[in-house]
Amino acid sequence: MISQAGEYALRAIVHLSRCAPDVPASASEIAAATRVPQAYLQKILRLLTRADLLVAQRGVGGGFMLAKLPSAISMLDVLKACNSQPERIERCPLGITGHTELCSLHKLLDEQVAQFERTFATISISDLDKQFGDIRSMCDVVPGCQANGVPLSVDQSERPPTD
Amino acid sequence: MISQAGEYALRAIVHLSRCAPDVPASASEIAAATRVPQAYLQKILRLLTRADLLVAQRGVGGGFMLAKLPSAISMLDVLKACNSQPERIERCPLGITGHTELCSLHKLLDEQVAQFERTFATISISDLDKQFGDIRSMCDVVPGCQANGVPLSVDQSERPPTD
DNA sequence: GGATTATAGGATACACAACTCTAGTATACC
DNA sequence: GGTATACTAGAGTTGTGTATCCTATAATCC
Incomplete structure (x- = not known):
């Protein structure tokens, strides 16, 4: 549906x-928290x-920050930024002149x-921060959730699927 | 949205x-009518x-026929057959045990x-044969449409996009 | 200014989808 | 049976997305 880059x-x-x-x-902090290969995430x-x-922000203590409020960023904005959104079909893909x-x-x-x-244009990033019971995006169970740190426990017995 | 193979x-x-x-x-006839590379279409x-x-059907006069009525084949059936449908997300892609x-x-x-x-499970192939004005799938303008033959005219000045 | 930290950018390796090619096999027709 | 037709199967090629690595550059701290 969306590319790996878009998911990341x-x-x-x-x-x-x-x-x-x-x-x-x-x-590196974001990569650890989101379980994304660091070198690729940097790109x-x-x-x-x-x-x-x-x-x-470069240098010591540098890194990345949101440029806007989460409510002002749509999922589509994010996907577009990394060319991970399906393209509209403008003309006949067969090239038939009559069409x-x-x-x-x-x-x-x-x-x-x-x-x-x-759909994705109307969903903002702030909409994604909702929490269902103990489940919170990118975090372990909520009581131990530390959004800024390395997560507490990961299932090592089973590698996350690559798709 | 869907792969090239799915489109073909x-x-x-x-x-x-x-x-x-x-x-x-x-x-070869289907390839000509649908403007799909023949060798790839065969696969x-x-x-x-x-x-x-x-x-x-092999041999002289052989080829391919639908195994069912067009109304009994869904778009999803076709996409599944060539592994061109997005996969449901079953487990947490990050592999977080708590999730x-x-x-x-x-x-x-x-x-x-x-x-x-x-959506694609409910749309059958017969639904796709509908015709809008002069426009009919895979055919030139309807008056000259010959579903079984090589199409009459193709826009050669502009190659159909590859995506 | 020099050392350290962290992003910027480009070169490279790898996997998979898209597409091609060649040899093999079944069917029909003479 | 021989030949032509057309599908079957699998290996080979190309291009793109995924992922890594290395050097340059900017910012901070001392």
């Missing part, structure tokens, strides 16, 4: 939305920074993409 | 749904045959996949 970007943004807004979180954080969703409009097949496929965009 | 498979199935039900269409047709959506349920982020992403599945 959303994890990072959600994590940052729970950090103190004026204290930068370093890439994604750069994309998010270039898209003005994050601000980067000035999409045929029923492609009209329907495009409709799904449009639905996807509408 | 849908094109082939829609094309076949308009052919005479008892006359096989060869891979996809094999997948559809193995999934019992098509029946293959017996999905967190809000992954619950929401999974919800989108579920929505995708529901």
